[in-house]
Amino acid sequence: MAVRDNSGAVLDLIRSAGIISRVELAEQSGLTEASISRIVKLLIADGVVAETGRGTSTGGKRPTLLQLNRASRHAVGIYISNYRTRYVLTDLAGRVVAQCESPGGIVNHVRSEAIAEAQETITALLSAARVDRDTLLGIGIAVPGRQEVNKYLTGTQPEDWVEWDWVSIQQEFAASTGMWVAIENDSTCGAIGEFWISRAPASKDLAVVTVAAGIGFGLVTDGDVYRGATSNVGELGHVVVDANGPECPCGSRGCLELYASPANIVRRAMSDDILAAHLDLSGERDAMWSNFERIAIAAAGDDEGARALVVEAAQMLAVALVSITNILDLERVVLTGPALDHIGGLVADTVRVALAERAFARNVHLIDVRVSESGRDAAAVGAASLVIHQRLGATRRDRAGSQAPIDIASAG
Ligand SMILES: [Zn+2]
Incomplete structure (x- = not known):
């Protein structure tokens, strides 16, 4: 299997371990030490992983330890629920570095308002956390309801009613922000967020x-x-x-x-x-x-x-x-x-x-x-980590073809 196909999985192992050696990565991933070395080399060259001192020897040379370079990349997660919208800015480890909430949701908002609000909010979050926009990998959006046939209608008059279907939300956010946008069911995002946060x-x-x-x-x-x-x-x-x-x-x-x-x-x-x-x-x-x-x-x-x-x-x-x-x-x-x-x-x-x-x-x-210790944030963090996961490594979803894998070297 190609090196890049496994880089997302290796990155996940480094994230969940906190600090880990190449030998441990090989043991936990089932990949050979040679494959791990090649993947880690790419991740280090890309700035997303850094070496951090040496571990204890198990007989030979003391192993070099690896950890995520948390501040190297960021992602925005937006959870648009019916009555409020939660925003988080996370670092590469999924740690929230800035967050806020607005009282606008699907029931009392239309898409154009949500997009305008998101643009302003993202700028404010970046500024509050002193994060460079160039490190943003993209925006993840968590939304309730069924994909494709979402029947939420908003607007004051029938002629203004806008459907909050997933495709339009994704396309319009991407067009108006110029960023890579991922969209996913809120319960799925909640699960991913919980997995990352915990x-x-x-x-x-x-x-x-x-x-x-x-x-x-x-x-x-x-x-x-x-x-x-x-x-x-x-x-x-x-x-x-x-x-x-x-x-x-x-x-x-x-x-x-x-x-x-x-x-x-x-x-x-x-x-x-x-x-x-x-x-x-x-x-x-x-x-x-x-x-x-x-x-x-x-x-x-x-x-x-x-x-x-x-x-x-x-x-x-x-x-x-x-x-x-x-x-x-x-x-x-x-x-x-x-x-x-x-x-x-x-x-x-x-x-x-x-x-x-x-x-x-x-x-x-x-x-x-x-x-959950992160009840309010889980879905938004999950949406943000979806972006990190999809942009920094081919996931199963990528391989299934529903999202094109993006080369690590071009991310960010
Ligand atoms: Zn039912």
Whole structure:
């Protein structure tokens, strides 16, 4: 296999190890030491990897250690969710060096506004972190919904309505910024982001549940994210939890989102007049997210009614996750996403108990359920690391032909 085909994988190993020798890289990658030497030489020549002192000898010469040259490249990650947009500027290791958030999202923004805002924000982030624009590899964008047939419509009048389809977002961002733009499903980005931020070993599978407006699921396996046929993986929100349940907009019945999405938690709270008054929920049409935050804060603060609603939603999430873990034999589930800002611990506790009681492999191994330490940033960081991954090495996705591999020497 060509040297460049493996450079992305080698870069990933260096990233997840922090500091590593060529011999260890050969052991962990399965490549020969000669191949590793050639790849490392290219990575060093390109400035993305640096030598950093010597390790301990195992008999012969003390090995030279390698690490990422973090400041050599940067990427922007943008997570456009329904009600807000999160921006991060990361270094080559996926570490956030600047970040901010705007209240504009898919529901209350049109694409042209989002692009204008992104241009200004990127300039501001670069300036705040004192990062040279020339080191930017590109922009990664995480968006909810289905690729190709995204039906989000925004704009005040029907004639202004603009669809937020993935192709237009990618093309218009690329045209207006002149940068390389990658776009991906938000739950997939959440999984990649979690993988990078937690420095998870590439050998471990990592399942990530993202609770935003919808509920998504991402799976990182062998250090790469599982994308399915068309990047439409991870629609955990449309896993059926009640075959006789109400109709779902997706065309199915009794989907998880009908019970556990933030909008449906709000709907349930609003249908209880006493609870709605007690929590001071607003009847305004665009108050969904602020209402949800009120419920979440009350639930975290031991308000009984709010807590019961959240636990009920988490139990439905657990029903879906018992099935998923039974199919995939997962060891670790990380919960992330903007909807878990206040209730992550409560949801994780509920899911953990359900998996310990009902998962098929419960007597064989524990299933670790935890809340991401980077809930707000995971999808944006994942989008940024997608750029790093795709531009600095051929990934499986590249080899499958959906994105042309870019030569390391020309990156940046
Ligand atoms: Zn559905």
